[in-house]
Amino acid sequence: MASEAAYRTNVWVDWCPACGNFGILTAMQRALAELNIPPDKVVDVSGIGCSGKTSHFLNVNGVHNLHGRSIPYAEGIKLANPELTVLVNGGDGDLLGIGMAHFVALGRRNLDIKVIIHDNQVYGLTKGQASPTLRAGQRVKSMPLPNMQDWVNPISVALASGYTFVARAYALWIDDLKEILKAAIKHRGAAVIDVLQPCPTWNNIYTPDFYKQRLYKLDSEKDWDPYVKGPDPKEVAEKLSRAFAKAQEWGDRIPVGIFYANPYVESFVDNVSKVNPMYMQMSPAKNVIAKDDGTPIVDVPTMRAIFKDYIINVRKKHN
Amino acid sequence: MALKEVHLLLGGPQGAGVETSASVLTASLAGLGYGIMSDREYYSNIVGRHSYVHFTISATSFPRSLTYPVELVGAMDAESVLTHFHEVAPGGVLVYDAGVDKTKISQVISMEPEVRERVEARFKEYGLEPTVGNAAKIVEEKLNAHSVPLDFRKILDEARQKLGVSSVEVQRYRNSILLGAAAAVLGVDPEVIRDGLSVRFKGNQKIVNANMVVIGLTMESVPKDVRGLAKLDEPKLDVEEMISASGNDVIGMAKIVGGVRYQSYYPITPASDESVFIEAHQAVSVDGKPVGSIVVFQTEDELAAINSAIGAALTGVRAATATSGPGFSLMAEGLGWAGHNEVPLLITFYQRGGPSTGQPTRGEQADLLFSLFASHGEFPRIVIASGDIEEAFYDTLKALNWAERFQVPVIHLVDKYMANVISAMRMPDPSKVKVDRGKLILKASGPMKRFDLSDPISPRPAIGSGAITWYTGDEHNEWGHISEDPINRVKMYDKRMKKLEIMDQEIPVEERAVYYGDDNADFLLVGWGFVKGAALDALEELKQEGYHGAYLHLKVFSPFPSKYVADILSKFDPKRVIDVEHNYLGQAAKVIEMNTGFEISRFILKYTGRPMYRMELKEAVKRILEGKSVREVLTYGE
Numbered sequence: 001m002a003s004e005a006a007y008r009t010n011v012w013v014d015w016c017p018a019c020g021n022f023g024i025l026t027a028m029q030r031a032l033a034e035l036n037i038p039p040d041k042v043v044d045v046s047g048i049g050c051s052g053k054t055s056h057f058l059n060v061n062g063v064h065n066l067h068g069r070s071i072p073y074a075e076g077i078k079l080a081n082p083e084l085t086v087l088v089n090g091g092d093g094d095l096l097g098i099g100m101a102h103f104v105a106l107g108r109r110n111l112d113i114k115v116i117i118h119d120n121q122v123y124g125l126t127k128g129q130a131s132p133t134l135r136a137g138q139r140v141k142s143m144p145l146p147n148m149q150d151w152v153n154p155i156s157v158a159l160a161s162g163y164t165f166v167a168r169a170y171a172l173w174i175d176d177l178k179e180i181l182k183a184a185i186k187h188r189g190a191a192v193i194d195v196l197q198p199c200p201t202w203n204n205i206y207t208p209d210f211y212k213q214r215l216y217k218l219d220s221e222k223d224w225d226p227y228v229k230g231p232d233p234k235e236v237a238e239k240l241s242r243a244f245a246k247a248q249e250w251g252d253r254i255p256v257g258i259f260y261a262n263p264y265v266e267s268f269v270d271n272v273s274k275v276n277p278m279y280m281q282m283s284p285a286k287n288v289i290a291k292d293d294g295t296p297i298v299d300v301p302t303m304r305a306i307f308k309d310y311i312i313n314v315r316k317k318h319n
Numbered sequence: 320m321a322l323k324e325v326h327l328l329l330g331g332p333q334g335a336g337v338e339t340s341a342s343v344l345t346a347s348l349a350g351l352g353y354g355i356m357s358d359r360e361y362y363s364n365i366v367g368r369h370s371y372v373h374f375t376i377s378a379t380s381f382p383r384s385l386t387y388p389v390e391l392v393g394a395m396d397a398e399s400v401l402t403h404f405h406e407v408a409p410g411g412v413l414v415y416d417a418g419v420d421k422t423k424i425s426q427v428i429s430m431e432p433e434v435r436e437r438v439e440a441r442f443k444e445y446g447l448e449p450t451v452g453n454a455a456k457i458v459e460e461k462l463n464a465h466s467v468p469l470d471f472r473k474i475l476d477e478a479r480q481k482l483g484v485s486s487v488e489v490q491r492y493r494n495s496i497l498l499g500a501a502a503a504v505l506g507v508d509p510e511v512i513r514d515g516l517s518v519r520f521k522g523n524q525k526i527v528n529a530n531m532v533v534i535g536l537t538m539e540s541v542p543k544d545v546r547g548l549a550k551l552d553e554p555k556l557d558v559e560e561m562i563s564a565s566g567n568d569v570i571g572m573a574k575i576v577g578g579v580r581y582q583s584y585y586p587i588t589p590a591s592d593e594s595v596f597i598e599a600h601q602a603v604s605v606d607g608k609p610v611g612s613i614v615v616f617q618t619e620d621e622l623a624a625i626n627s628a629i630g631a632a633l634t635g636v637r638a639a640t641a642t643s644g645p646g647f648s649l650m651a652e653g654l655g656w657a658g659h660n661e662v663p664l665l666i667t668f669y670q671r672g673g674p675s676t677g678q679p680t681r682g683e684q685a686d687l688l689f690s691l692f693a694s695h696g697e698f699p700r701i702v703i704a705s706g707d708i709e710e711a712f713y714d715t716l717k718a719l720n721w722a723e724r725f726q727v728p729v730i731h732l733v734d735k736y737m738a739n740v741i742s743a744m745r746m747p748d749p750s751k752v753k754v755d756r757g758k759l760i761l762k763a764s765g766p767m768k769r770f771d772l773s774d775p776i777s778p779r780p781a782i783g784s785g786a787i788t789w790y791t792g793d794e795h796n797e798w799g800h801i802s803e804d805p806i807n808r809v810k811m812y813d814k815r816m817k818k819l820e821i822m823d824q825e826i827p828v829e830e831r832a833v834y835y836g837d838d839n840a841d842f843l844l845v846g847w848g849f850v851k852g853a854a855l856d857a858l859e860e861l862k863q864e865g866y867h868g869a870y871l872h873l874k875v876f877s878p879f880p881s882k883y884v885a886d887i888l889s890k891f892d893p894k895r896v897i898d899v900e901h902n903y904l905g906q907a908a909k910v911i912e913m914n915t916g917f918e919i920s921r922f923i924l925k926y927t928g929r930p931m932y933r934m935e936l937k938e939a940v941k942r943i944l945e946g947k948s949v950r951e952v953l954t955y956g957e
Contacts, residue, residue, distance in 0.1 A: 009766075039787055040786060053801070059787065061782045062791075062799070063633060065656060066626065069623070069626040076632075079631065083783070105618070276602045278602055281609070283612060283614075284631065289578030289637065290753075294755070295753060296578060298603065303572070305606070306575070306610075307564075310563060310564045312346055312562070314350060314554075314558055315514075
């Protein structure tokens with residue numbers, strides 16, 4: 001097992017004291033260490049906001065990009081080099097507001113990317129506006145008026161979009177989050193973990209106290225088993241329905257844990273391989289595109305072979 | 320008398336196979352050794368609206384422009400006759416369906432009201448009611464040309480009996496009546512068309528034979544006096560093989576040859592066909608031996624398209640996307656990220672009529688300034704525009720090299736005309752452009768300074784190479800970590816912008832602007848993109864009339880070849896420098912002024928959505944040279 005410290009950079013972590021992001025960062029470093037994935041084979045892709053800085057604090061390849069676009073960057077990276085472990089760390093605004101279309105599209109593709117939602121119900125770095133996970137009528141401390149827009153439920157959206165691993169965790173329960181992260185990384189397909197994360201600066205509703213009184217673990221429930229055991233549509237439907245039902249619980253009791261996991265759905269990489277059987281052996285990143293002398297590997301004879309349907313041989317003599 | 324060059328127009332409702340006929344004819348005539356290009360004009364519509372293909376066929380060269388009138392108008396329906404009968408050249412032929420002879424313009428419901436008004440006015444001049452039969456009459460009596468009504472129904476009925484197919488099925492071969500008519504008027508052996516059909520239908524003999532039956536019956540129906548009326552000279556091109564393809568196809572080929580292994584796109588006219596072409600060739604293998612594997616990723620929107628391509632590029636893969644104006648608008652933010660993070664990326668930008676959705680299926684070149692300035696902040700980029708499909712092939716290879724060598728995004732400007740032109744082109748030689756991957760590192764280890772300041776162009780370890788690197792859209796330090804330090808800011812800003820000078824020094828000026836003409840020309844046309852062919856051909860014809868001009872073809876707008884262009888312009892009387900473009904503002908002239916201080920004051924512009932035709936350009940040049948006008952707006956073409 002690699003050491004947790006191997007996944008840390010020396011960049012100063014400039015989050016507010018007591019920010020839930022610290023828990024997420026630590027859980028990620030521990031999960032990667034326990035899974036022993038070499039740092040150079042991991043890419044952390046992040047968007048805008050406090051969560052976006054995660055990439056700089058992790059000693060793995062980091063791509064901190066535009067607001068809402070982490071998932072497309074991650075998809076390009078994964079499809080070009082399917083051997084990399086690709087993680088997305090984004091805020092609720094980043095992934096479920098400006099980036100929602102990409103969030104949904106990743107689910108339906110079931111591409112092997114792990115999405116970690118830093119869900120604190122506010123836009124932290126722009127000073128506490130309501131995010132897409134804040135309920136209507138709620139008013140956190142920086143808001144002049146109560147929220148006029150209702151929330152989207154990340155778990156419901158993920159289930160409806162086709163994610164094959166859907167979980168919720170609590171940022172301050174680091175070991176539980178770490179275990180869920182490990183399960184997500186090992187899962188072959190698109191995974192999402194909605195991490196409830198207190199924002200001590202702006203969010204005076206969803207505080208550690210709020211969560212402490214309400215959170216319970218799904219696997220503490222008798223008979224809770226989110227894992228689909230075989231490619232049986234009936235079982236899939238049943239497990240999905242139970243997960244949807246659990247996703248509606250938000251009040252006195254809020255569940256955390258794995259809602260749904262189905263390893264039997266073919267991933268996007270599998271689908272690419274089906275139409276292009278040489279894809280895994282010769283993924284784009286493994287292609288050699290030029291010969292030693294610099295001429296393109298697709299030379300004139302190769303062009304003739306590939307584009308034969310477009311080549312016209314001129315008749316020697318007109319009619 | 321045989322002709323050096325012939326022009327045809329084949330028209331019919333969208334979805335009736337006019338485009339297929341064009342590709343068959345292109346392959347057929349290329350197979351004989353003729354040069355051929357065809358422009359396809361169509362509405363944003365799937366089935367029913369008027370579409371046509373306009374050809375130039377040459378015995379001596381690869382044609383590079385289109386012109387009117389045409390030796391043959393082949394019409395599948397009444398609308399094609401009514402829209403184009405006036406474009407038949409003296410001595411030329413109108414071939415149409417006798418079944419619509421009595422059709423009045425009021426019965427052609429698919430015709431746009433504005434077109435209808437123009438057509439009605441045309442008939443009024445001749446004092447005739449606007450009907451198909453009267454159009455034929457005008458062709459015969461006023462245009463001194465021939466009209467040939469063919470009984471389409473009879474031809475198809477005979478074909479149906481010969482082939483033993485249903486009356487529904489035989490309709491699939493209806494467009495071959497146009498092919499048969501073209502073959503008859505051009506005086507070519509129908510077996511030549513068989514070759515073209517075999518190419519188009521990949522040797523499917525059943526389809527080829529069925530079409531050949533229709534072609535044979537058509538040729539027999541064409542009266543003797545018009546057979547071979549537009550016969551071409553013996554072909555003089557010295558080629559053994561050609562590629563017959565659309566501009567979309569050719570750029571797709573160039574991307575595969577140039578090593579693009581990741582292409583993302585969101586469907587948009589006229590760019591999508593390129594991605595579809597690449598997808599069809601994603602498993603690149605020869606004789607069962609794998610050569611490469613390409614991912615073509617159809618994304619949920621253009622934001623995802625450009626950003627996923629950037630992600631792929633970070634892994635050391637040559638990555639590209641293709642789009643047109645509305646899509647590029649959405650890509651602007653991602654473009655900035657790529658520029659800021661020094662990511663090599665190729666964006667093939669198929670300009671079409673704008674603004675907004677504008678004219679989705681029509682051509683324009685009004686996105687030059689947008690390409691140069693899209694995205695916020697300042698960063699170096701390359702903007703290159705191609706003048707024809709052969710240029711586009713080599714420009715794609717160059718663009719890919721420049722992207723990696725200078726670690727910048729490259730915008731390759733093409734347009735709808737080029738996308739949809741089906742042409743025969745000389746077999747390109749990819750060894751002419753050696754692959755240059757710049758400072759890409761594919762094997763490394765440990766954390767590395769991605770933005771090492773010891774050189775404006777830093778070594779670029781790929782993600783997955785074993786190195787660990789960081790990128791951010793915020794200002795970064797050498798490690799790629801966020802930095803707001805003012806001194807670091809200056810160093811990083813300078814590092815990026817310094818590339819403008821490096822590119823200016825290292826990209827040869829002759830690849831950025833090309834002067835066509837000799838030293839003692841007494842006027843100069845300045846243009847870019849698809850204007851090239853019409854400009855060069857118009858100049859040749861003008862020379863025969865005693866006007867001695869040259870053409871300056873602008874190719875790279877960033878880094879702009881300022882000194883070279885300024886030197887050329889300084890040799891001309893400013894009143895005899897004419898900017899020729901497919902837009903309203905004269906955008907290239909603005910770029911010239913910005914870079915050289917030379918103010919162009921004479922313009923020939925076209926923004927109807929149709930290509931600039933040789934004859935209208937020629938006349939406009941004359942009017943400007945004669946001092947009759949300083950700004951000509953061209954409008955020919957339906």
